[in-house]
Amino acid sequence: xxxxxxxxxxxxxxxxxxxxxxxxxxxxxxxxxxxxxxxxxxxxxxxxxxxxxxxxxxxxxxxxxxxxxxxxxxxxxxxxxxxxxxxxxxxxxxxxxxxxxxxxxxxxxxxxxxxxxxxxxxxxxxxxxxxxxxxxxxxxxxxxxxxxxxxxxxxxxxxxxxxxxxxxxxxxxxxxxxxxxxxxxxxxxxxxxxxxxxxxxxxxxxxxxxxxxxxxxxxxxxxxxxxxxxxxxxxxxxxxxxxxxxxxxxxxxxxxxxxxxxxxxxxxxxxxxxxxxxxxxxxxxxxxxxxxxxxxxxxxxxxxxxxxxxxxxxxxxxxxxxxxxxxxxxxxxxxxxxxxxxxxxxxxxxxxxxxxxxxxxxxxxxxxxxxxxxxxxxxxxxxxxxxxxxxxxxxxxxxxxxxxxxxxxxxxxxxxxxxxxxxxxxxxxxxxxxxxxxxxxxxxxxxxxxxxxxx
Ligand SMILES: *[C@@H]1O[C@H](CO)[C@@H](O)[C@H](O)[C@H]1NC(C)=O
Ligand SMILES: *[C@@H]1O[C@H](CO)[C@@H](O)[C@H](O)[C@H]1NC(C)=O
Ligand SMILES: *[C@@H]1O[C@H](CO)[C@@H](O)[C@H](O)[C@H]1NC(C)=O
Ligand SMILES: *[C@@H]1O[C@H](CO)[C@@H](O)[C@H](O)[C@H]1NC(C)=O
Ligand SMILES: *[C@@H]1O[C@H](CO)[C@@H](O)[C@H](O)[C@H]1NC(C)=O
Ligand SMILES: *[C@@H]1O[C@H](CO)[C@@H](O)[C@H](O)[C@H]1NC(C)=O
Ligand SMILES: *[C@@H]1O[C@H](CO)[C@@H](O)[C@H](O)[C@H]1NC(C)=O
Ligand SMILES: *[C@@H]1O[C@H](CO)[C@@H](O)[C@H](O)[C@H]1NC(C)=O
Numbered sequence: 175x176x177x178x179x180x181x182x183x184x185x186x187x188x189x190x191x192x193x194x195x196x197x198x199x200x201x202x203x204x205x206x207x208x209x210x211x212x213x214x215x216x217x218x219x220x221x222x223x224x225x226x227x228x229x230x231x232x233x234x235x236x237x238x239x240x241x242x243x244x245x246x247x248x249x250x251x252x253x254x255x256x257x258x259x260x261x262x263x264x265x266x267x268x269x270x271x272x273x274x275x276x277x278x279x280x281x282x283x284x285x286x287x288x289x290x291x292x293x294x295x296x297x298x299x300x301x302x303x304x305x306x307x308x309x310x311x312x313x314x315x316x317x318x319x320x321x322x323x324x325x326x327x328x329x330x331x332x333x334x335x336x337x338x339x340x341x342x343x344x345x346x347x348x349x350x351x352x353x354x355x356x357x358x359x360x361x362x363x364x365x366x367x368x369x370x371x372x373x374x375x376x377x378x379x380x381x382x383x384x385x386x387x388x389x390x391x392x393x394x395x396x397x398x399x400x401x402x403x404x405x406x407x408x409x410x411x412x413x414x415x416x417x418x419x420x421x422x423x424x425x426x427x428x429x430x431x432x433x434x435x436x437x438x439x440x441x442x443x444x445x446x447x448x449x450x451x452x453x454x455x456x457x458x459x460x461x462x463x464x465x466x467x468x469x470x471x472x473x474x475x476x477x478x479x480x481x482x483x484x485x486x487x488x489x490x491x492x493x494x495x496x497x498x499x500x501x502x503x504x505x506x507x508x509x510x511x512x513x514x515x516x517x518x519x520x521x522x523x524x525x526x527x528x529x530x531x532x533x534x535x536x537x538x539x540x541x542x543x544x545x546x547x548x549x550x551x552x553x554x555x556x557x558x559x560x561x562x563x564x565x566x567x568x569x570x571x572x573x574x575x576x577x578x579x580x581x582x583x584x585x586x587x588x589x590x591x592x593x594x595x596x597x598x599x600x601x602x603x604x605x606x607x608x609x610x611x612x613x614x615x616x617x618x619x620x621x622x623x624x625x626x627x628x629x
Contacts, residue, residue, distance in 0.1 A: 215230070216230050217229075217230050218230055221326070223284075223324045223369050225260065225284045225324055226260060228262055228286055228288070231257075231260060231261050231262035231286055232257070232260070232261040232262065233261070233262050233264055234253050234256045234257045234261055234262065234263045234264070235253070235263075235264050235265075235266065236249040236250060236252070236253040236263070236265070236271070237249055238265075238266065238269035238270060238271055238291065239269075239270050239271055239272040239294075241272075242270075242272060242294070242296075243272070243274075243296070244272055245272055245273065245274035245275060245296065246271050246272060246273070247272075247273045247274055247275040247277055248275070250271060250273060250277070250293075251277055251279075254279060254282070254285065254287070255281075257285050257286070257287070258281065258282055258283060258284075258285045259283055259284055259285070260284050260285075261285060261286070262285075262286040262287070262288060263285070263286070263287045263288070264288045264290070265287070265288065265289045265290060265291040265292075265293065265329070265331060266290055266291050267290035267291055267330065267331070268291060269291040269292070270291060270292045270294055271291060271292065271293050271294065272294050272295075272296060273293060273294070273295050273296070273317065273318070274295070274296035274298060274301070275305070276302075276305045276306055276307065276317060276318060277317070277318040277319075278307070278318075278319060279318055279319060279320045279321065279322075280319055280320070280321030280322060280365065280366060280367075281321075281322055282320065282321065282322030282323070282324075282325050283322050283323055283324065284323070284324040284325075285322075285324070285325055285326075286326045286327075286328070287325075287326070287327045287328070287329075288328060288329045289327060289328070289329040289331035289332075289333070289375055290329040290330050290331045291331050291332075292331055292332045292333075292334055293331070293332070293333045293334065294332075294334040294336055295317050295334065295335055295336050295359070295361075296336065297336040297337075297338070297339040297340065299339060299340065299343055302315075302317065302359050303315075303356075303357060306357070306359055307319050307363070307365075308357075309386075309388065309419075311388075311419050311441070311442075312349065312350070313349075313354070313357055314357075314360055314382075314383070314386055315357045315358070315359050315360065315382075316359050316360040316361075316363040316386065317359045317360075317361070317363075318363065319363050319364070319365045320362075320363065320364045320365075320367060320370065321364060321365050321366040321367045322366075322367060322368075323367065323368040323369050324368075324369045325367065325369065325370040325371070326370075326371045326372075326373075327370075327371070327372045327373075327375065328371070328372070328373045328374050328375070329374055329375060330374055330375075331375060331376070332375065332376040332377075332378050333361060333362060333375060333376070333377050333378065334378045334379060335359070335361040335377075335378065335379050335380040335381050335384075335402075336379060336381075337379035337380055337381045337402060337404075337410060337413070338379065338404060338405060338406075340358050340359075340381035340382070341381075341404045341406075341408040341409065341410050341411070342406070342408045343356065344356055344358060344381075344408075344411060345408040347411075349382070349411070349412045350531060350532070357382075358381040358382035358412075359381050359382060360380070360381075360382050360383045360384075360385070360386045361377055361380035361381070361382075361383070361384050361385065362377060362384065362385045362386075363385070363386045363387070363388065364386075364387050364388065364390045364393060365388045365389055365390070366388075366389050366390070367387075367389075367390040367391070367393065368390070368391045368392060369391070369392045370390065370392070370393045370394075371393075371394045371395075371396070372393075372394070372395045372396075372398060373394075373395070373396040373397050373398065374396075374397050374398065375398050375399075376398070376399045376400075376401070377398065377399070377400045377401070378401055378402070379401070379402050379403065379410070380400075380402050380410075380413050380433075381413075382411075382412050382413065383412060383413065383414045383417045384400050384402065384413055384414060384415050384416070384431075384433060385414075385415065385416050385417065386417045386418070386419070387416070387417070387418040387419070387421050387424065388418070388419045388420060388421070389419075389420045389421070390418075390420075390421045390422075391421070391422050391423055392422075392423040393418075393421065393423065393424055393425070394424075394425040394426075394427070395416070395425070395426045395427070395429055396425075396426075396427045396428055396429070397427075397428045397429065398429045398430075399429065399430045399431075400415045400429070400430070400431040400432065400433055401432050401433065402432075402433040402434060403432075403434075409434055410433065410434050410435075411434070411435065412435050413433045413434055413435050414433065414435045414436040414437075414439055414458075415429075415431035415433055415436065415437045415438055415439075415454070415457070416436075416437075416438045416439065416440070417436070417439055417440070417441050418440045418441055418444045419441045419442055419443065419444070420442070420443040420444075421440070421443070421444045421445075422444075422445045422446055423445075423446050424440060424444060424446070424447045424448070425447075425448045425449070426438060426448075426449045426450075426452060427448075427449070427450045427451055427452075428450075428451045428452075429451070429452050429453070430452075430453045430454075430455075431452070431453070431454045431455070431457060432454070432455040432456055432457070433456070433457055434456055434457065435457065435458050436457060436458045436459065436460075436461055437452065437454035437457035437458070437459055437460055437485070437488075438452065438454075438460045438461070438480075439458075439460070439461040439462070439463065439464075440462060440463075440475055440478070441463065441464070441465065441473075442465045442467075442471075442473035442474070442475075442505070443473060443474055443475075444475050444478075445474070445475070445476050445477055446476075446477050446478075447475075447477065447478035447479065447480075448478075448479050449478075449479070449480045449481065449483065450479075450480075450481045450482055451481075451482050451483075452480075452482070452483045452484075453483075453484045453486075454483065454484070454485045454486070454488060455486045455487055455488075456486070456487050456488060457485065457488045457489075458488060458489045458490050458493075459485055459488050459489065459490035459491045459492060459493050459520070459522075459525075460480055460483055460485070460491070460492055460493070460512070460515075461490070461492075461493040461494070461495055462475045462478060462493070462494045462495070462507050462510055463475065463494060463495040463496055463507065463530070463545075464495040464496060464497060464530045464531065465495075465496055465497070465503075465505055465507065465545055466496045466497040466498075466502055466503040466504060466505055466543060466544065466545035467497045467502060467503060468502070468503045469501045469502060469503060470503060471503040471504075471505075472503065472504060472505050473503055473504075473505035473545070474505045474506050474507070474508070475506075475507045475508075475510070476506070476507070476508040476509050476510075477508075477509050477510075478509070478510040478511070479511050479513075480492070480510070480511065480512045480513070480515070481511075481513045481514055482513075482514045482515075483512075483514075483515050483516070484516045484517075484518075485515070485516070485517045485518070485520055485557075486517075486518045486519060486520075487518070487519045487520070488517075488519075488520045488521070489520070489521050489522065490520065490521065490522040490523075490525050491515060491517040491520045491522065491523040491524060491525075491555075492512045492515055492523070492524050492525070492552060492555070493522070493524075493525040493526070493527065494507055494510070494525070494526045494527065494547055494550065495525075495527045495530040496527070496528050496530055496543050496545035496547065497529075497530050497531065497533065497543065497545065498528055498529045498530075498533055498537070498538040498541060498542055498543035498544075498545075498573045498576065499529075499533040499537050499538060499541050500537065500540075500541050502533075502541075502543075502544070503544070503545075504544035504545060505544070505545050505546075506545060506546040506547070506548065507545060507546075507547045507548075507550070508546075508547075508548050508549055509548075509549045509550075510549070510550045510551070511550075511551045511553065512550075512551065512552045512553065512555065513551070513553045513554055514553075514554050515552070515554070515555045515556075516555075516556050516557045517555070517556075517557035517558065517559070517588060518557050518558055519558060519559075519560045520557070520558075520559055520560060521559065521560045521562040521563060522559075522562075522563060522569060523555065523557070523559050523567050523568060523588050524552055524555060524567065524568035524569070524570070524583075524586075524588075524599075525568075525569050525570070526547065526550075526569070526570040526571060526572065526578065526581070526604075527569075527571060528542075528543040528545065528547065528571060528572045528573045528576055528578065529543065529571065529573050538573040538574075539573065539574050539575075542573040542574060542575035542576040543572070543573045543576040544576070545576070546576070546577040546578070546579075547572065547576075547577070547578045547579075547581070548577070548578070548579045548580045548581075549580040550580065550581050550582070551582045551584070552568075552582070552583045552584070552586065553582075553584045553585060554584070554585040555583075555585070555586050555587070555588060556586075556587045556588065557587075557588055557589075558588065558589050558590070558591065559588060559589070559590040559591075560591075561590050561591040561592035561593075563590070564590065564592045564593065565590055565592065565593035565594075565596050565597050565598050565618075565621065566590070566597075566598055566599075566600050566618060567586070567588040567589075567590055567593075567597045567598070567599060568583065568586070568588070568599040568600065568601075568612075569600045569615070570599070570600065570601040570602070570604055570608060570612070571600070571601070571602045571603070571615060572602060572603035572604055573603065574602075574603050575603075576603065577605065578603060578604045578605060579604070579605040579606055580606065581601075581604050581606075581608050581609075582608065582609045583599065583608045583609050583610045584609060584610075586599070586610060596621075598612070598613050598618055598621060599611070599612040599613070600612060600613055600614070600615050600618045601613075601614070602614055602615050
């Protein structure tokens with residue numbers, strides 16, 4: 175039996191390739207022609223989507239930029255069109271490719287893009303604020319949109335958002351301010367994509383979110399590195415590592431993020447999330463949400479597995495965030511596991527916030543969140559807080575009247591430099607408790623003031 179199965183398995187690739195064998199056809203004159211060199215289409219094998227590997231693809235290159243103002247976006251678009259449908263576009267190491275025009279790249283079908291050089295966007299703020307792709311969700315704009323199917327972008331190169339001018343221009347403003355009209359482009363965006371993989375690349379100095387994945391199915395990042403740093407006092411703002419919207423199948427593995435805002439934070443309607451071996455420095459942590467922001471709109475996040483994440487010097491570690499208040503939406507966050515999470519010098523290691531952003535606690539009490547949160551596990555969470563929240567190492571605050579259930583904490587060992595061994599888990603309005611002793615936020619305040627003034 176085993177032998178027969180093996181034999182059949184070996185036969186499979188041959189059968190699969192049979193359709194690529196030399197076509198035999200009749201010319202009009204009645205001559206029969208046989209393609210002289212029957213070559214296997216994917217000589218070195220196929221990738222996870224059944225397409226040819228890099229070595230068997232026709233290679234396209236484009237000219238690099240001669241200077242920071244030498245815009246090669248037309249060449250880049252032509253190169254992608256030429257490589258589309260089974261080819262490979264190569265951006266060579268040591269070269270810079272300046273992009274100064276918005277690009278609609280939603281026509282892709284089976285293409286590989288090797289980025290060993292640097293793609294650098296111009297920082298012509300007036301141009302980009304007048305020319306971009308716009309999304310209502312948090313008034314997002316982007317330089318370019320990738321879409322289509324079976325797309326691999328990989329290499330040792332960089333995608334550079336040239337963010338400093340944007341950090342300077344945005345100083346003093348707030349993204350969620352309803353009046354804000356100073357829009358900043360997202361560095362990497364997909365829309366209507368199915369099967370897209372990005373690996374090995376560095377994403378540098380994004381003006382706003384580093385990535386935004388929209389209406390996308392099966393998107394994976396592996397071995398990527400994200401950095402957004404300012405050279406002056408105007409900090410990068412909202413330079414999140416990962417954001418998503420209406421995405422099914424989101425994987426991030428073996429990746430490093432040092433950006434000053436969320437490390438990973440799927441937004442409404444993201445399902446089947448897998449994060450493993452992620453390192454975050456100076457971030458707002460690995461969050462689910464925020465969701466439930468828009469009036470009358472159903473939002474959800476479900477089936478997320480987050481494993482082996484190290485979070486250093488951040489504001490939050492693992493967080494769930496949902497809106498409450500008068501004019502907000504509804505939905506749920508369900509079936510989320512955080513496992514093997516290590517925090518160091520983190521202000522709020524574990525957070526459940528059902529009264530997100532600037533809504534006042536009294537308003538959240540009056541209009542409880544209608545985002546239900548259930549089946550959330552925090553397992554083996556270790557490390558140290560910064561001590562900013564004194565003895566509090568976890569703050570799980572459901573708005574009164576809202577539904578939070580099935581929240582489980584197990585093997586939690588987080589110490590605070592300001593707790594003198596008396597760390598507490600705070601929880602409010604969690605149905606069925608959290609599996610470990612916890613105190614209400616009102617009690618926590620009392621405990622804290624009883625402990626004398628720490629720093
Ligand atoms: C994605 O698909 C939707 C629905 O078909 C369409 O409205 C939208 O314009 C597409 N987005 C892009 C960037 O092509
Ligand atoms: C956990 O992730 C780190 C990267 O942050 C990696 O170095 C380490 O090997 C991973 N551990 C396991 C057990 O995979
Ligand atoms: C992490 O960020 C801190 C600043 O908060 C910086 O000093 C340190 O070098 C970073 N660590 C790594 C490994 O990049
Ligand atoms: C989420 O999905 C639901 C159901 O498909 C849809 O009604 C809702 O508009 C989506 N939410 C957002 C913010 O797109
Ligand atoms: C919960 O999510 C995990 C992925 O993290 C998935 O394997 C599992 O099937 C989900 N459970 C339910 C009940 O949907
Ligand atoms: C949230 O939970 C409440 C109470 O169980 C239920 O009535 C409501 O339908 C749930 N909402 C969603 C969006 O699942
Ligand atoms: C707990 O998580 C850490 C990584 O944060 C890992 O090194 C350790 O092996 C895990 N412990 C258990 C018991 O799984
Ligand atoms: C908790 O972690 C500290 C190191 O941060 C360690 O010394 C201690 O033994 C751990 N406690 C438990 C119960 O694992």
